[in-house]
Amino acid sequence: MQADRDTPEIPLACSLDAGRLYEQRAWIENLNRSALLETLRQGRHLILTYRRDHIGQVRELVRRERDCCAFLEFDLADNGQVATLDIEAPESAAGILDFVFAPFLPGSPEPAACGCAAGHLGRQDNVCG
Numbered sequence: 369m370q371a372d373r374d375t376p377e378i379p380l381a382c383s384l385d386a387g388r389l390y391e392q393r394a395w396i397e398n399l400n401r402s403a404l405l406e407t408l409r410q411g412r413h414l415i416l417t418y419r420r421d422h423i424g425q426v427r428e429l430v431r432r433e434r435d436c437c438a439f440l441e442f443d444l445a446d447n448g449q450v451a452t453l454d455i456e457a458p459e460s461a462a463g464i465l466d467f468v469f470a471p472f473l474p475g476s477p478e479p480a481a482c483g484c485a486a487g488h489l490g491r492q493d494n495v496c497g
Contacts, residue, residue, distance in 0.1 A: 378439045380461055380468075392432065393471055399425050400474045405450060407473060412462065414469045418451045426451045440468070 384392060403422035408415040418426050423446055430442045430453065441456040457468045 377460060378458070380439050380458075380464075381437075383436045388436075392436070395432075396429065396471060397474070399429060400472075404474060409465075409469065412457045412459065412465065414455045414457075414472055416453045416455070416472060418453065420446070420448065420450050423451045426453055429453070 382389065399418075399422065403419045403425065404416060405419060406417040408417075426444060430444055433440060433455075434442060439458055439461070443454040443456070445452045445454070455469070455472060457465055461468050
């Protein structure tokens with residue numbers, strides 16, 4: 369994701385309140401338990417591979433996350449065998465990538481969502497950084 373020089377940088381913030389964060393996190397965990405096949409982290413990219421028969425839920429994940437976390441980029445590919453979701457964090461999140469990606473990974477300890485691990489950073493306002 370490259371910011372246009374005339375476009376202000378999108379803040380590393382999630383628009384969900386604490387209750388919705390918890391619900392979203394539980395929803396993602398459920399999807400991961402039933403459909404996640406593989407995870408791969410490459411720099412500012414987290415690549416998640418899901419079973420193809422869950423493509424509708426993965427599309428819903430992308431829709432939900434775009435609504436609440438505009439700072440992340442989502443690219444979903446469907447090759448007919450699996451659904452691959454590439455989540456890209458901005459360069460400004462480079463120092464907190466573990467926190468940004470934690471909600472999308474199975475077994476993440478904090479019930480935060482949308483790439484904002486509010487509890488990890490000691491902040492209560494769902495702002496990363």
